[in-house]
Amino acid sequence: MIEETEEYKKHKKNRIEKLKSVKKGENVFHLSYFDGIIDADDLVEYDKIISEIGFEFSSYDQNGDMHNSLDSFILDTYFILSQITITSIITNSINSATWDAIKFLVLKLWKRLRNQEITKYSSKTFKKKKIKFGIKVSLDENTHFDFDLKGDLNDDLILQSLDKMNDFIKNHKKNDKYKHPYFVEYDKRKGKWKSIDVEKEMCKIAQKSGSIKK
Numbered sequence: 001m002i003e004e005t006e007e008y009k010k011h012k013k014n015r016i017e018k019l020k021s022v023k024k025g026e027n028v029f030h031l032s033y034f035d036g037i038i039d040a041d042d043l044v045e046y047d048k049i050i051s052e053i054g055f056e057f058s059s060y061d062q063n064g065d066m067h068n069s070l071d072s073f074i075l076d077t078y079f080i081l082s083q084i085t086i087t088s089i090i091t092n093s094i095n096s097a098t099w100d101a102i103k104f105l106v107l108k109l110w111k112r113l114r115n116q117e118i119t120k121y122s123s124k125t126f127k128k129k130k131i132k133f134g135i136k137v138s139l140d141e142n143t144h145f146d147f148d149l150k151g152d153l154n155d156d157l158i159l160q161s162l163d164k165m166n167d168f169i170k171n172h173k174k175n176d177k178y179k180h181p182y183f184v185e186y187d188k189r190k191g192k193w194k195s196i197d198v199e200k201e202m203c204k205i206a207q208k209s210g211s212i213k214k
Contacts, residue, residue: 023058026083029102031109033077035061037116037131038109046105053101055082073183073198075134075146076120077113079106086137089166103162106149109133110158114151135165136181143174144181145195153188161186161193168193 022030029050031038043059050057062077085102088094113133120127135147147165149158168184172195180202182195 021058022060023056025056027054028056028058029082029085030058030060030080031078032060032062032080034118034131035063037077037118038112042112046109049101049105053095053098055084073146073196073201074132075136075148076118076129076131077109077133078136078146079109079134080136080138083138086139086169089169090139092170094166099166103159106135106162107155107158110149110151110153111155137165137169139169139172139174142176142178143172144179145169145172145184146181147184147193148186150186153186157186157188160191161188164192168195 031043031046043057046059047057081102085094085098088098110133113131116131117128118131120129130151132148133151134149137145137147139145145168147161149161153161164186180198183198184193184195186192187194
């Protein structure tokens with residue numbers, strides 16, 4: 001067994017404490033964010049929007065956390081749709097007012113986060129990068145998606161992409177076994193979402209680096 005460093009133990013303890021405040025349940029919308037870019041007043045506003053449509057809002061500040069180095073396929077900040085909402089999308093029973101409120105909040109988050117930068121710490125190095133924001137969706141325990149809402153889109157395209165996301169979710173088959181979350185990008189020219197199989201991309205990267213054989 002690899003011995004944990006004091007730094008890692010401290011990080012682990014801090015993360016466990018922060019996670020105690022995270023709400024759970026099928027009616028919960030969750031935001032993972034960085035304090036300083038999104039503040040307490042913002043969280044109160046987001047909570048109000050979600051509460052008004054009959055759901056609960058939860059949030060988690062990632063400051064101080066260690067991060068995965070595979071930046072190309074990782075959302076830095078993300079909004080997780082409630083499981084009830086995903087079921088409603090799949091069964092085509094989502095209330096239009098509910099969906100409009102969700103889109104309003106996502107657009108507000110996107111405007112706040114686009115072109116913002118964070119400094120990420122990984123393997124004892126510091127790296128400054130633009131925040132990658134998006135939506136996380138889980139169809140079941142095996143099938144997960146990270147929808148990337150790029151900063152080079154505009155308001156209309158963001159709203160359009162969110163409606164197209166519904167069609168993508170409804171038409172996607174569930175996996176028979178667990179797969180790493182698909183990373184999904186919006187093709188604004190074609191007006192549709194395109195999924196990337198992250199496991200395959202990771203294998204390609206490993207093959208190029210020589211860590212695994214073809």
